Amino acid sequence: MSPRIGAVERQRAQRAWALTAWANHAFSTTVLVAFFPILLKSYWAADLSIADKTLYLGIANSSASLVVMLLAPWLGALADRRGQRKLWLGLFTLLGVVATAMLALVGKGGWAMALPVFAVASIGFYGGSSFQDALLVQVAHPAESNRVSAYGYAAGYLGGGLLLVFNVLLVQHPGWFGLADAAAATRVVFLDVALWWALFTWPLYRHVPEARPTSEPAGWAELRASLRKILRDSLVLRFLLAYWLYIDGIGTLQQMAVDFGGNVGLPQSALIGALLLVQFISFPAAIVFGRIGDRIGARPAILIGLGVFVFVTVWALLLRSAWQFYALAVMVALVQGGVQSLSRSLFSQLIPRERAGEYFGFYNMLGKFAAFLGPILVGVTGKLSGSPRIGVSSLVLLFGGGALLLWRVRVPARVQSG
Numbered sequence: 187m188s189p190r191i192g193a194v195e196r197q198r199a200q201r202a203w204a205l206t207a208w209a210n211h212a213f214s215t216t217v218l219v220a221f222f223p224i225l226l227k228s229y230w231a232a233d234l235s236i237a238d239k240t241l242y243l244g245i246a247n248s249s250a251s252l253v254v255m256l257l258a259p260w261l262g263a264l265a266d267r268r269g270q271r272k273l274w275l276g277l278f279t280l281l282g283v284v285a286t287a288m289l290a291l292v293g294k295g296g297w298a299m300a301l302p303v304f305a306v307a308s309i310g311f312y313g314g315s316s317f318q319d320a321l322l323v324q325v326a327h328p329a330e331s332n333r334v335s336a337y338g339y340a341a342g343y344l345g346g347g348l349l350l351v352f353n354v355l356l357v358q359h360p361g362w363f364g365l366a367d368a369a370a371a372t373r374v375v376f377l378d379v380a381l382w383w384a385l386f387t388w389p390l391y392r393h394v395p396e397a398r399p400t401s402e403p404a405g406w407a408e409l410r411a412s413l414r415k416i417l418r419d420s421l422v423l424r425f426l427l428a429y430w431l432y433i434d435g436i437g438t439l440q441q442m443a444v445d446f447g448g449n450v451g452l453p454q455s456a457l458i459g460a461l462l463l464v465q466f467i468s469f470p471a472a473i474v475f476g477r478i479g480d481r482i483g484a485r486p487a488i489l490i491g492l493g494v495f496v497f498v499t500v501w502a503l504l505l506r507s508a509w510q511f512y513a514l515a516v517m518v519a520l521v522q523g524g525v526q527s528l529s530r531s532l533f534s535q536l537i538p539r540e541r542a543g544e545y546f547g548f549y550n551m552l553g554k555f556a557a558f559l560g561p562i563l564v565g566v567t568g569k570l571s572g573s574p575r576i577g578v579s580s581l582v583l584l585f586g587g588g589a590l591l592l593w594r595v596r597v598p599a600r601v602q603s604g
Contacts, residue, residue: 199394200337214311218308226242259547262316278313324397331531331535335476339523339526426533428591464522472527492589495585499581502579563577
């Protein structure tokens with residue numbers, strides 16, 4: 187980060203940066219994971235078959251991921267060269283906020299409108315997340331990155347969880363808030379997510395310094411040169427291949443969990459309860475995982491988390507009751523934030539800091555390419571096998587393969603020691 191910033195200013199910048207996770211996680215929890223899949227199933231696409239609903243939801247998620255996958259590396263390089271990481275974060279945030287608010291206008295049976303609007307909002311969320319990740323190097327020195335990255339995820343889970351609690355109460359008890367019915371309350375849900383997202387992103391623009399622009403060009407030729415450089419960096423390349431596999435599994439579990447629970451017959455109350463449980467357990471768990479990463483190193487801590495994910499996906503084959511779903515939710519909550527935050531932190535320590543936007547563009551490109559394949563894999567496998575359990579359990583290959591590749595990544599001592 188900028189050498190001119192002092193310790194007090196750096197702490198303020200770290201808090202403002204963490205607030206962006208508090209802000210955009212509201213979309214992740216309330217819209218992406220909870221209300222959109224539920225409303226698609228029961229309100230917007232009630233007349234479609236279960237298999238078609240799952241397939242269309244997977245296509246919408248995958249389409250958004252594909253767009254960001256194609257744009258992220260080039261926009262990251264452009265932002266690095268021009269010193270515009272914060273600008274592009276703001277533009278994607280604006281896109282996501284407006285599209286999320288527009289979901290409030292979609293009426294019953296309007297799945298053909300709801301799906302593309304949801305995809306645009308997801309592009310705003312995914313695209314903004316890439317620049318949010320790149321700004322980690324602006325607010326934290328390498329020795330701080332495990333802790334700061336973990337606090338960012340923890341803030342996201344807490345903020346997203348608190349707004350989700352409010353929105354569940356809003357929909358279940360609309361009369362408490364002077365609303366006519368649950369349909370009216372659902373419209374307010376999308377509006378309050380949009381407002382929350384915009385409001386808590388704003389402090390970043392006051393307190394987080396922008397990177398200095400460079401004199402390097404930012405065309406496609408330069409992007410291809412950067413890609414060749416990454417391909418020649420065996421350490422970064424091996425990490426990215428491992429990340430590509432296991433983040434596919436994590437992202438797919440997050441996106442499809444509610445749909446999976448509904449398909450195996452769990453009531454909506456159990457699904458929402460499990461989501462709330464995940465948010466509030468993930469908040470302290472992410473902080474603890476950051477400290478574990480400081481003690482034993484980021485790579486061993488990530489491997490522990492991936493071992494838990496392997497167990498979860500195998501157990502999904504046996505899931506029959508709500509208590510099992512809750513137990514799986516708890517296990518996921520204990521490790522998901524830690525794996526994500528330590529992956530971001532470890533990557534930030536392996537790359538040139540002055541080119542963080544560009545490198546995190548490739549990092550998020552792989553994440554979105556994974557998210558492009560994952561939901562389609564689960565949807566198609568579930569449709570062909572006739573069992574959503576088999577679709578979800580196939581993710582064990584991704585977690586296991588990612589762990590095996592990460593095991594072979596030999597992190598230099600300078601990174602291990604911070």
